[in-house]
Amino acid sequence: MVGNIEEDRDGLHQSPLGIPELLYVSVKMENPNLTLSRDLLPHVSGSCPSLDPSKALSMERESASVWELSFVVPPNHEALEFKFLLKPKYIDNPCFIEEGPSRVLIGGALQDGDRLALFRLDSDQVLEYRVFVEAKRASPFDLAASWRAYQENFRLSTVRGIPDVSINSEVQTGSENISSASLELDLEHYIVPSPPVSASSAPVYAANLTENPRSLGSGSASISSSTVDGSVSMINQPETVKLTEVNVPDPSKVYQSPGMVKSQSVGTISPLQKEDDLRGLLVDRGVGVPRLVKSSSSNAFTNLNLVTDTKNSIPAAAGAVAAAAIADQMLGPKEHRHLAIVMVSLPARGKTYTAAKLTRYLRWLGHNTKHFNVGKYRRLKHGSSQFADFFRADNPEGVEARNEVAKMAFEDMISWMQEGGQVGIFDATNSSKQRRNMLMKLAEGRCKIIFLETICNDVDIIERNIRFKIQQSPDYAEVSDFEAGLRDFKERVANYEKVYETVEEGSYIKMIDMASGHGGQIQVKNISGYLPGRIVCFLVNTHLTPRPILLTRHGESQYNVRGRIGGDSALSEAGELYKKKLAKFVEKRLKSERAACIWTSTLQRTILTAGPIVGFPKIQWRALDEINAGVCDGMTYEEIKKNMPEEYESRNKDKLRYRYPRGESYLDVIQRLEPVIIELERQRAPVVVISHQAVLRALYAYFTDRPLKEIADIEMPLHTIIEIQLGVTGVEEKRYKLMD
Numbered sequence: 001m002v003g004n005i006e007e008d009r010d011g012l013h014q015s016p017l018g019i020p021e022l023l024y025v026s027v028k029m030e031n032p033n034l035t036l037s038r039d040l041l042p043h044v045s046g047s048c049p050s051l052d053p054s055k056a057l058s059m060e061r062e063s064a065s066v067w068e069l070s071f072v073v074p075p076n077h078e079a080l081e082f083k084f085l086l087k088p089k090y091i092d093n094p095c096f097i098e099e100g101p102s103r104v105l106i107g108g109a110l111q112d113g114d115r116l117a118l119f120r121l122d123s124d125q126v127l128e129y130r131v132f133v134e135a136k137r138a139s140p141f142d143l144a145a146s147w148r149a150y151q152e153n154f155r156l157s158t159v160r161g162i163p164d165v166s167i168n169s170e171v172q173t174g175s176e177n178i179s180s181a182s183l184e185l186d187l188e189h190y191i192v193p194s195p196p197v198s199a200s201s202a203p204v205y206a207a208n209l210t211e212n213p214r215s216l217g218s219g220s221a222s223i224s225s226s227t228v229d230g231s232v233s234m235i236n237q238p239e240t241v242k243l244t245e246v247n248v249p250d251p252s253k254v255y256q257s258p259g260m261v262k263s264q265s266v267g268t269i270s271p272l273q274k275e276d277d278l279r280g281l282l283v284d285r286g287v288g289v290p291r292l293v294k295s296s297s298s299n300a301f302t303n304l305n306l307v308t309d310t311k312n313s314i315p316a317a318a319g320a321v322a323a324a325a326i327a328d329q330m331l332g333p334k335e336h337r338h339l340a341i342v343m344v345s346l347p348a349r350g351k352t353y354t355a356a357k358l359t360r361y362l363r364w365l366g367h368n369t370k371h372f373n374v375g376k377y378r379r380l381k382h383g384s385s386q387f388a389d390f391f392r393a394d395n396p397e398g399v400e401a402r403n404e405v406a407k408m409a410f411e412d413m414i415s416w417m418q419e420g421g422q423v424g425i426f427d428a429t430n431s432s433k434q435r436r437n438m439l440m441k442l443a444e445g446r447c448k449i450i451f452l453e454t455i456c457n458d459v460d461i462i463e464r465n466i467r468f469k470i471q472q473s474p475d476y477a478e479v480s481d482f483e484a485g486l487r488d489f490k491e492r493v494a495n496y497e498k499v500y501e502t503v504e505e506g507s508y509i510k511m512i513d514m515a516s517g518h519g520g521q522i523q524v525k526n527i528s529g530y531l532p533g534r535i536v537c538f539l540v541n542t543h544l545t546p547r548p549i550l551l552t553r554h555g556e557s558q559y560n561v562r563g564r565i566g567g568d569s570a571l572s573e574a575g576e577l578y579k580k581k582l583a584k585f586v587e588k589r590l591k592s593e594r595a596a597c598i599w600t601s602t603l604q605r606t607i608l609t610a611g612p613i614v615g616f617p618k619i620q621w622r623a624l625d626e627i628n629a630g631v632c633d634g635m636t637y638e639e640i641k642k643n644m645p646e647e648y649e650s651r652n653k654d655k656l657r658y659r660y661p662r663g664e665s666y667l668d669v670i671q672r673l674e675p676v677i678i679e680l681e682r683q684r685a686p687v688v689v690i691s692h693q694a695v696l697r698a699l700y701a702y703f704t705d706r707p708l709k710e711i712a713d714i715e716m717p718l719h720t721i722i723e724i725q726l727g728v729t730g731v732e733e734k735r736y737k738l739m740d
């Protein structure tokens, strides 16, 4: 019934936060004889001030035969005396008072136990009720949270009644009409610089952003990236997230059922475990990162940041991702814990771009994923100016040199997997059976291979890809004559075509003419398991049709003004102005985009912000609701710091994984946003997403490939639109600030 309560010197029960707890008492009466008791309503009459039936409190019907009354008292309350009585439904008198002495309740327990309540209706008719009392300890915060939830259920939101999908064709009037919100005709006027670590504002050649060849002597922390103008910049690659939060169990208190799992089996090393040989029981508060249950000696949950065992690491992820990773680690052959997605295609079929996108998606979900591009190895080892002859199948030196760098890249990938890497994307043409056999031999007993073949028969798309390659690839950086470059690259493609063999062996996913987003097909063979399943789902929905995605927070809310988190408040005056400016902006920016769509959360601050936008369908997504702050919902950060210092501290230490009591963590938010990402990938028209700070941080991080560990701190200002342009060459970003 009650756990984790400490008694202080005055005998008062205290929560782990040192706040005296209250007793939540529920008194119940049950009478299965429904015929006799049908018209009699159970009441409770208390001794304070007197046992007066006219002041009796009615009990609530809990089920057909059970009645209930609940109330809150301090744990050290004085004895409460009371009696049950039955009042006839339709007349005031007579009322029947239970036989015997008054009942006495102290500390949530009835002094005379579960004595029946007997009512003498007349000389020979006695009605018997069974009596139960239940008492739970509750902190004032729990009570405040449930009181607020209760009240909010009764407070009508100004947007209730709006269907999940709506479209308004006329500008709303009335309260919307605060002042006219003008907007310059030229939207460029509102552009503000994007933060330095974000999607680029110019196309970047995807192969440049892949892993740095370590066997060729390059470090792995940062890589050099040549840009269009030939200059070199350093780009920090997302690092493996190494910290795992665990709570340490007390072995004496933890019941170990045969099916329970030792923490070691999922590769989590805890210094305390080592010291005490404590057995960890993996638990999950709802959804989330598996945790070890807490120590009995400490009433507060102990949050420790521990370095995971990189040889066997679990992903920094919540829910399904974590569950699947653990299952994969416990079941199945060891080599299947590491997955190599081996790309297969002719040059200029969008293979590197697909590989980069898949890497970004898997990283965002929390899988430790790296993209290894063999072309990068070739350029480092043999120089970037290799012309078409180098790629001829009847050029033994060329074949040998290309196989050598492929082996190097593959071995680098395996070494990285052995250090904890989970998914390696191996990006090369791999277009002959012989090459693929070589890779399968290298993978034996070390990782599972899935071939991912991209086939494109659309000559326009191929031509566009080839032209992009000449402009962007370091292979042609030194070639000043564009047409000469074009001729050489086409010859290279022809050399590959002569020996190309489509994949028929092993496990494979084949994408045939999927780039345009309409038509095409995907074929799969020998594909099973959680991760391959997610990969297929992602690839089915992804395409290369260029379109913008506009991300914006709602207009400033009344809670934002008061510094309160969560809630469902309406807009402030500034927020009201923003929603009008936003509507004008959307009207101008998307004026020729008839199929565009507006997505909001189900909270009124986003629905109100979308209100004045006309002519586009609006869709409410529950998944776009703000991070659930649980018992902290409605508090200010200052109040949390003061009243729940440990919670405040824990969040400060690890904001990504910290889950608000009865609420969510950022990892939980990422999990629930996965269908949103898949749908954004699938859409071919522009989408305006009006959502919230935490949710937009997670979405933005996906598009800009920001590492998980940075997500919770990404700057996400109010009244600013972030335009993400998805295109054939990758992701570009523009920001518009509509208000000063």
Ligand SMILES: O=P(O)(O)OC[C@H]1O[C@@](CO)(OP(=O)(O)O)[C@@H](O)[C@@H]1O
Residues within 6 Å of the ligand: 553, 557, 559, 560, 564, 565, 566, 567, 626, 627, 629, 691, 692, 693, 694, 712
């Ligand atoms: O994770 P942190 O940095 O607390 O940011 C999330 C918070 O942002 C807020 C504002 O403080 O979002 P919103 O403006 O959508 O209401 C809170 O509701 C939410 O809890």
